[in-house]
Amino acid sequence: xxxxxxxxxxxxxxxxxxxxxxxxxxxxxxxLDTPEESAFDDFTELAARLCETPIALISxxxxxxxxxKSRVGLEVSETPREISFCTYTILxxxxxxxxxxxxxxxxxxxxxxxxxxxxxxxAGTPLTSPDGYNLGTLCVIDREPRRLSAEQRDTxxxxxxxxxxxFEQHLLAHRYAEQAALQQAMLDSASSAVLVTRPDGVVTxxxxxxxxxxxxxxxxxxxxxLTSALFRREALQRRATLLSNELxxxxxxxxxxxxxxxxxxxxxxxxxxxxHRSGADVPVLVGVTAIHDEQEELRGYLVNAYDLAYxxxxxxxxxxxxxxxxxxxxQFHWRPDxxxxxxxxxxxxxxxxxxxxxxxxxxxxxxxxxxxxLDRSALLGSIREAAAELAPWHIEHRVEHPRKGxxxxxxxxxxxxQVDGSVLWHGFVTDITVRKAEQLELERQxxxxxxxxxxxxxxxxxxxxxxxxxxxxxxxxQWHGTDVAPVPPDExxxxxxxxHPDGVTLxxxxxxxxxxxxxxxxxxxxxxxxxxxxxxxxxLSNADPLYTSDGQPMGAVAVLHxxxxxxxxxxxxxxxxxxxxxxxxxxxxxxxxxxxxxxxNVMGEVPEAMHELLDIAxxxxxxxxxLIDDLLDMDKLHAGKMRFALLRQPLQPQLELAxxxxxxxxxxxxxxxxxxxxxxxxxxxxxxxxxxxxxNLLSNAAKFSPAGEQVELSATLSDGRVRISVRDxxxxxxxxxxxxxxxxxxxxxxxxxxxxxxxxxxxxxxxELIERMGGQIGFESEPGHGxxxxxxxxxxxxxxxxx
Amino acid sequence: MKQLxxxxxxxxxxxxxxxxxxxxxxxxxxxxxxxxSGQAALEQVQAFAPDLILLDVMLxxxxxxxxxxxxxxxxxxxxxxxxxLTGHLQPERLHELRQLGVRQVLSxxxxxxxxxxxxxxxxxxxxx
Numbered sequence: 003x004x005x006x007x008x009x010x011x012x013x014x015x016x017x018x019x020x021x022x023x024x025x026x027x028x029x030x031x032x033x034l035d036t037p038e039e040s041a042f043d044d045f046t047e048l049a050a051r052l053c054e055t056p057i058a059l060i061s062x063x064x065x066x067x068x069x070x071k072s073r074v075g076l077e078v079s080e081t082p083r084e085i086s087f088c089t090y091t092i093l094x095x096x097x098x099x100x101x102x103x104x105x106x107x108x109x110x111x112x113x114x115x116x117x118x119x120x121x122x123x124x125a126g127t128p129l130t131s132p133d134g135y136n137l138g139t140l141c142v143i144d145r146e147p148r149r150l151s152a153e154q155r156d157t158x159x160x161x162x163x164x165x166x167x168x169f170e171q172h173l174l175a176h177r178y179a180e181q182a183a184l185q186q187a188m189l190d191s192a193s194s195a196v197l198v199t200r201p202d203g204v205v206t207x208x209x210x211x212x213x214x215x216x217x218x219x220x221x222x223x224x225x226x227x228l229t230s231a232l233f234r235r236e237a238l239q240r241r242a243t244l245l246s247n248e249l250x251x252x253x254x255x256x257x258x259x260x261x262x263x264x265x266x267x268x269x270x271x272x273x274x275x276x277x278h279r280s281g282a283d284v285p286v287l288v289g290v291t292a293i294h295d296e297q298e299e300l301r302g303y304l305v306n307a308y309d310l311a312y313x314x315x316x317x318x319x320x321x322x323x324x325x326x327x328x329x330x331x332x333q334f335h336w337r338p339d340x341x342x343x344x345x346x347x348x349x350x351x352x353x354x355x356x357x358x359x360x361x362x363x364x365x366x367x368x369x370x371x372x373x374x375x376l377d378r379s380a381l382l383g384s385i386r387e388a389a390a391e392l393a394p395w396h397i398e399h400r401v402e403h404p405r406k407g408x409x410x411x412x413x414x415x416x417x418x419x420q421v422d423g424s425v426l427w428h429g430f431v432t433d434i435t436v437r438k439a440e441q442l443e444l445e446r447q448x449x450x451x452x453x454x455x456x457x458x459x460x461x462x463x464x465x466x467x468x469x470x471x472x473x474x475x476x477x478x479x480q481w482h483g484t485d486v487a488p489v490p491p492d493e494x495x496x497x498x499x500x501x502h503p504d505g506v507t508l509x510x511x512x513x514x515x516x517x518x519x520x521x522x523x524x525x526x527x528x529x530x531x532x533x534x535x536x537x538x539x540x541x542l543s544n545a546d547p548l549y550t551s552d553g554q555p556m557g558a559v560a561v562l563h564x565x566x567x568x569x570x571x572x573x574x575x576x577x578x579x580x581x582x583x584x585x586x587x588x589x590x591x592x593x594x595x596x597x598x599x600x601x602x603n604v605m606g607e608v609p610e611a612m613h614e615l616l617d618i619a620x621x622x623x624x625x626x627x628x629l630i631d632d633l634l635d636m637d638k639l640h641a642g643k644m645r646f647a648l649l650r651q652p653l654q655p656q657l658e659l660a661x662x663x664x665x666x667x668x669x670x671x672x673x674x675x676x677x678x679x680x681x682x683x684x685x686x687x688x689x690x691x692x693x694x695x696x697x698n699l700l701s702n703a704a705k706f707s708p709a710g711e712q713v714e715l716s717a718t719l720s721d722g723r724v725r726i727s728v729r730d731x732x733x734x735x736x737x738x739x740x741x742x743x744x745x746x747x748x749x750x751x752x753x754x755x756x757x758x759x760x761x762x763x764x765x766x767x768x769x770e771l772i773e774r775m776g777g778q779i780g781f782e783s784e785p786g787h788g789x790x791x792x793x794x795x796x797x798x799x800x801x802x803x804x805x
Numbered sequence: 806m807k808q809l810x811x812x813x814x815x816x817x818x819x820x821x822x823x824x825x826x827x828x829x830x831x832x833x834x835x836x837x838x839x840x841x842s843g844q845a846a847l848e849q850v851q852a853f854a855p856d857l858i859l860l861d862v863m864l865x866x867x868x869x870x871x872x873x874x875x876x877x878x879x880x881x882x883x884x885x886x887x888x889x890l891t892g893h894l895q896p897e898r899l900h901e902l903r904q905l906g907v908r909q910v911l912s913x914x915x916x917x918x919x920x921x922x923x924x925x926x927x928x929x930x931x932x933x
Contacts, residue, residue, distance in 0.1 A: 587914065592820035595917035599824065602918050604831040627914060 024092075025065055027135040031173050034062060034069055042072035045140065045165050050074045052157045053125070053150060055142040060129070060165055061088045062138035076119060076143075085112050087143075091126035092136035097155050099125040102147035122147045125155070127162035132170070140165050195286070195307040198293070201300045203228045203257030215286075215309055217279030228305060229257045232276045241272070260290045261303060276307065285310035324348030329432030330355075334366070334415065336389055337424040342366050345426075354411055354431045356404040374400035374408065389425045392417050398434065410438040461541070461562040463516055464548070467555050481541075481562070483534040491517050499533040503540065519545035519558035529565070540566045580637040583630050590630060594623040632763040635694075636746065639770045646688040646774055652800060653724060654680045656689060657715055660696035667701050672709030675700060678716025682800035683724050691771045698764040699728040699791045706732035706789075723777075724797035729790040735783040743781060744769045768793075809928035813855035814839045815846045815872065816890075817864050824917055825859075825890075833921025843867035847875055855885060857928060861913075862891040870898075873905045882906035886931050888924060890915055 028034070042060055050058035057075035061068045068086040070079055083089055087109070091098040103109040103122050114121050126141030140162040142150075150158065189196050195212030199205050205223045213219055216232060223231060229238060235255070242255035245262055253262050263270050269291075275283040286307040293302045324331045330350035336342045344366060347359040355372045362368060373381055377399035388395035395415045403409050415429020455462055461478035465471045471486040479485050482498045489497045492511050500509040511517060515525040525545040532539040545560035597620040599605060608616060638644040661675050668675045685692075696715070703713040711731045718725050735743060747762040772779045772793045783789035812835045816822040822839045829835045838853045840846040843864050850858075858876065862869040873887055886908040899910060909927045911920070 588818050588821060591914040592818070592824050594914065595821070595824035595828065598916065598918050599828055599831065602832075604827070604918075 021065075024135040024137070027131050027133060028062060028064060028137045031131075031137070031169050032176060033071060033169060033172060034064060036071070038072065041168055042165070043074075045161055045168070046072040046074045049140055049142055049158060049161050052161075053142040053154045055123070055144040057119070057143035059141050059143070060138065061086070061126075061141060062129075063088055063092055063136075068138065071138075081114065085114055087114075087121070087124045088126055088139040088141060091139040091141065092128050094128065095130075097125055097127045097150075097158060098139075099150060099155075101149050105147070119143070120145050125150050125158065127158045129162055129166050129169070131166065137166075137169070192306075194309070197223070197228060197305045197307070198302055199228050199257075199305060200302045203260075203303070205231070206302065212307070215278075215284060215307065216276060222279075227257065229260065233274065234277060237274060260288065260305065261292070264290055264292055271308075273310065274307075285314050320346070321348070324350060327430060329353065329411075329430055331430045332415075332427070334427040334429070335424060336385070336417075336427065337422075350431075353433060354403075355401055356406075372401050372403070374402055376400075388415075388417055392419055392425070395427070395429065398438070406433075406435075409433055409435040411435075459564070461564075462559065463562070464557060464559040465516060465520060466557040467520075469517070469520060472557065473559075478562070481532050481534060481539055481564075501531040501533055501538070503529045503531055505531045505533070505538045515543040515545035516558050516560040519547050519560060520555075522547050522555075525560075532562075537566070539564060540569045576637060576640055579633055580641075583633045583637065586626070586630055587634075590623060590626055594620070594627055597623055629763075632767055635767050636763055636770075639767065639774075644774070646691060648686050648688055648775065650684050650686045650798070651689065653683050653685050653717060653726075653797065656685075656687070656692055657696070657717065657726070660693055660700060661715060663693065664697055664700040664704065668704040668713065671704045671707065673704040673707045674712045675704070676712050676714045678714045680717040681719040681724060681797075683717075683719060683797040684800060685724065685795045685797050687775050687795065691775065695768040695771050695793065696726075696728075698768045699793075702764065702791070703728050703730035703732070703789075706730060708732070719797065722796065723794045725792050725794045727790050727792040729788065731788040734785040734787055734789050735781065736785055740783075744779070807856070807932055809833075809835065809856050809925060811836045811838070811853065811855045811857075812924065813846060813850060813853055813858045813860075815841075815843065815858070815860035815864065815869070817841050817861065821861075825920065828917035828920050829859075829924070832918065833925065835921065835924075843869075843872035843875070846872060847879065850876060850879055857924060858885060858887045859890060859924065860887070862889055870902065870905070873902070873907060877905060886927055888927055 046058040046060055050056070055075075058073070059070050059076060060072040061070055063083060063086065065083070067080045067083050068088050070076070073079070087098070087100065090108070100106050100109060101123060103112065103115040103124065109115050109121075109124075112121070121143050123144035123146060124141060126139035128136040129138045129140060130136050140158065142158065189207075189209040192209055192211055195215045196209040197205055197212055198207045205226055205228050208218075208220045208223050212223075216223075218231075238255040238259050241259045242253045245253045245259060249262060249266060253259060269289070271287050271289045274286055274288050276286050278284050287310055289306045289308075291304040291306070292300060293304055295301050320331075325348070327348065327350060330353065331346070331348040332344055332351070333346040334342065334344055342365060344359075344362045347362050349359065351357050351359055351362065355369050357368050357372065370378060370382070381397060381399050384395060384397045387393075395413070395417060398410060398412045401409050401411050410433070411431050412434045413429060413431040415427040417425045417427050420426055455473075455475040458475060458477060461481050462473065462475040463471065463478050464473035469491045470488065474482065474486045484498075487497070491514070494500060494514055494517075495509045495511060500514060501507060502509060509530060515528045515530075518525050523545075524547075525543065528543045528545075530541055530543060532541060541562040542565050543560055543562050545558060547555060548557045548559055550556045597616065600608060601616050601620055635644065657677060657680055661677055665675055700713065700715065707713055707730045713731075714727075714729045716727055716729075718727070744765050746766045769779045772795070775795060777793050777795040779791070779793040781789055781791045812829055814822070814825060814829070814837050816825060816839060819841070822841065826837045826839050829837050838849060838855065840849060843866065846858075846860070860869050860872060864872065867875075869889060869891070873882070876882065876887075883906060885906075887906055889902065889907055889910040890913055891910060902910065908931065909923075911923060915923075
């Protein structure tokens with residue numbers, strides 16, 4: 003027989019919104035698909051017995067099925083929602099009863115009715131949550147048609163309410179378990195030591211951090227008085243005394259010390275040193291919280307201890323580092339309202355401000371009081387400015403140090419903006435008095451050097467190791483008409499108009515004294531001409547390389563000395579000598595000529611009495627002539643007007659001629675002139691000038707030789723040159739005269755000119771003459787062993803000349 | 806052989822002029838006409854008819870070389886040797902002087918005791 007299906011619409015005549023809320027309420031209890039529990043089974047058993055049915059169920063209805071938390075007389079654990087009787091029950095507020103399912107059109111075709119378990123009777127009471135949702139049913143089922151008595155209906159309803167209470171308890175237990183697990187996890191993972199006590203202070207539990215921190219296991223602590231187990235008696239005593247005063251009531255030195263402030267409404271943290279199991283102290287910060295139950299009854303205390311050992315270590319490390327720092331380290335807190343403090347100041351503050359860190363706990367006014375009065379406003383201004391711009395702060399100022407007197411300090415800090423708008427600075431201050439003094443001294447010296455340089459009448463020019471000009475002093479700028487510019491050395495001659503002494507030939511860069519010095523040379527009295535400004539300026543340049551203290555090249559310096567005026571005076575002097583010499587020449591010629599004529603008796607016999615005076619007059623007029631001759635020669639040599647008629651000729655006849663010409667003079671000194679060896683060579687010379695030189699050397703030798711000695715003239719050949727020597731046996735050349743032998747007007751003794759005659763120009767002229775003829779002149783002498791004057795000339799063998 | 810007898814001497818400095826004239830007259834036994842300038846020499850040369858002319862290069866108004874040129878137009882310098890006394894003469898001008906008939910250049914300052922003999926040598930070289 004075909005049975006019509008039950009109308010599903012009629013089974014779900016609940017609003018979808020309410021149904022969703024109902025389902026949510028059901029899920030909240032977290033009971034679906036949980037294992038069987040005897041507590042629930044007791045209710046189904048009771049329901050079945052009291053209603054005298056073979057089947058009783060606690061059925062929970064979700065969106066697609068009914069699930070049985072407990073069942074009696076039924077094997078299946080769930081059935082689809084569409085065919086369930088309970089779906090009808092949860093729509094109403096009261097017991098839903100079907101006396102005979104086969105007679106009821108809603109169920110007569112239900113598979114549970116027509117098939118297993120062959121339901122004929124159903125009665126269910128809704129299980130309604132405290133917030134009004136029907137979660138399911140407590141129902142009884144029979145395979146025979148029947149009705150519940152009024153008493154049975156009442157019993158079923160009461161049992162249904164008990165089931166809901168059981169659900170509630172189930173849910174609470176679940177919540178408690180969860181919370182307990184969470185609390186345990188929190189305790190276990192807390193980084194602080196947590197100890198729980200009873201109101202009297204006896205420990206009931208401790209967390210692993212406490213075990214680790216204090217070295218005690220939980221068992222060792224539980225059941226013991228917290229303060230006597232871990233706190234030191236003296237510390238408790240101190241704290242008790244303090245609190246007694248503060249709270250105006252006696253506090254015992256025991257657990258009360260920790261809880262008393264709490265009871266006055268003060269939640270505070272206090273520092274303690276707890277006893278580690280090993281006997282060592284553990285520095286901690288302790289906070290105490292009272293634990294109250296729902297009835298506001300005190301159940302105990304939660305004691306938190308934060309380990310300060312790490313902070314102490316950090317503090318110690320900071321102190322040690324700070325002790326190594328020359329000066330003070332600080333952390334400075336500046337609030338926008340102007341309030342400020344030092345969260346940290348190192349001991350070095352004594353060195354800087356003569357204060358102790360303790361004196362700065364409250365404010366930084368003590369520091370300001372120590373700052374030199376004239377520097378205060380600048381200091382405060384710089385702090386405000388740096389705080390406003392959050393820029394690194396740096397200032398130097400003076401401090402009136404009680405011990406050191408007025409000192410200079412340098413402060414640096416970096417400001418950090420805090421969330422509350424205040425600024426936190428980290429920085430340091432150092433004593434720079436010595437450096438400052440050195441700096442001021444250095445500045446003073448530099449200033450002096452600068453003034454010195456400017457005051458010099460010499461031009462001073464310097465360049466660095468790369469050849470970059472770094473300094474022109476005032477004179478250098480003036481002479482060059484410009485200041486230093488980044489000009490490469492190659493351009494210096496044109497840029498700064500550097501010329502040879504002739505004033506027309508540009509210097510080549512490698513000839514510039516400064517550059518030569520840069521390459522390590524010591525340049526002394528190099529003459530050159532500057533054409534920068536108007537008239538040519540003749541200068542003598544001295545230049546030296548500069549080295550750093552460890553010997554590294556660092557550049558060069560040149561000093562230019564203006565000799566323009568000296569040159570002008572020298573020229574005037576020469577012109578004067580030249581003029582005077584020429585002017586003297588004619589009258590002297592007359593005097594000498596006249597005396598010569600008189601002395602030779604041309605004008606008649608000279609009376610005997612006049613001879614001596616006439617001889618003196620004649621000799622001195624000749625000496626004057628010789629001087630004039632020398633002066634004029636020197637003048638010609640200087641002016642480049644001396645003409646040389648160079649002619650190649652044999653040397654020997656020249657030596658013989660010289661010997662003959664000077665023999666008379668030598669004999670006057672009682673000295674014999676001798677000719678030594680002479681190689682057969684020719685020399686290219688101006689004979690007259692060669693004779694002049696030889697005459698000079700021979701007459702000198704004769705003059706300085708003791709009477710009766712010999713002077714030897716000889717020549718030797720070496721390396722294509724012939725050396726002509728004049729050797730005497732006189733006193734030789736003294737050491738202090740050697741340098742000046744060939745200088746003009748040089749005479750070993752100023753009295754020589756009177757004693758020995760001579761102009762003091764002979765050797766200077768000889769040197770010039772020999773050099774003009776391509777030779778060199780020199781001498782060898784040991785004082786007391788005579789002198790040997792020599793000159794060398796390029797020579798050629800005679801044989802070549804006369805084949 | 807003709808004797809050296811008459812010497813025309815041109816010298817502007819009086820003291821030199823005197824010393825030279827005395828040296829030539831007393832030592833050489835010559836007849837000397839001393840002229841203080843070129844102009845004076847030009848005026849008197851023909852009347853005096855010297856055998857030899859001795860002159861300085863540096864003369865006022867007209868220097869010795871110019872004087873020789875102008876003398877050459879008045880007398881035959883091939884026959885009358887000219888001797889210069891000078892301290893200032895460039896060697897390259899020597900050649901120029903020779904062209905003009907200058908026989909010898911004696912350097913100043915000269916030795917008055919030697920001068921007569923030196924002129925005699927020049928004379929003999931000419932007429933020897």
